[in-house]
Amino acid sequence: MTVIDSSAFARLALREHGWEEVVPSLRARPTPMTVEILGVEILKVLWKSIRRGLLDLEIARAIDREVALTFDRQVIGHEPNARYCASALENACEHSFPVYDALFIARAARQSTPLLTADPRQADVASSLRFLVHLLR
Numbered sequence: 001m002t003v004i005d006s007s008a009f010a011r012l013a014l015r016e017h018g019w020e021e022v023v024p025s026l027r028a029r030p031t032p033m034t035v036e037i038l039g040v041e042i043l044k045v046l047w048k049s050i051r052r053g054l055l056d057l058e059i060a061r062a063i064d065r066e067v068a069l070t071f072d073r074q075v076i077g078h079e080p081n082a083r084y085c086a087s088a089l090e091n092a093c094e095h096s097f098p099v100y101d102a103l104f105i106a107r108a109a110r111q112s113t114p115l116l117t118a119d120p121r122q123a124d125v126a127s128s129l130r131f132l133v134h135l136l137r
Helices: 006-014 023-027 037-051 057-072 081-095 099-110 120-128
Strands: 033-035 077-079 115-117 133-135
Touching: 006 037, 006 057, 006 115, 033 037, 033 081, 033 099, 037 057, 037 099, 077 081, 081 099, 081 120, 099 115, 099 120, 115 120, 120 133
Parallel strands: 033 077, 115 133
Antiparallel strands: none
8 A cells, every 4th residue: 555645646646847756656456545634635736736837727626526526435544633743743743744644644654665756855865764755756
């Protein structure tokens, strides 16, 4: 199993450079996992893309529907943020790192699961905690 963070999933959703590297994790068994904040963070990415003129609202809505279907069809499992808040807060404070990113690391830590990310800082923190990390380039 792999834990997929928002930066990696956003690459897939927007078909940005390296998105193809996410696909094998989605096909793997057991089902890859994430935390529920991923959905909100994808909305933030879509909103920023609209503001920058990279997407129009209709395309963003279609991408959001695809993300929802990914969860509904259990292509990727997602768990409540609350299960990982204490650990995420501790790691965020210790490593001067955003707590919303630390949620993904906390989820990976729960079962020593590899983390898939496109965020170099997140990869560094996870690696320093001795987790296997796949950093999208």
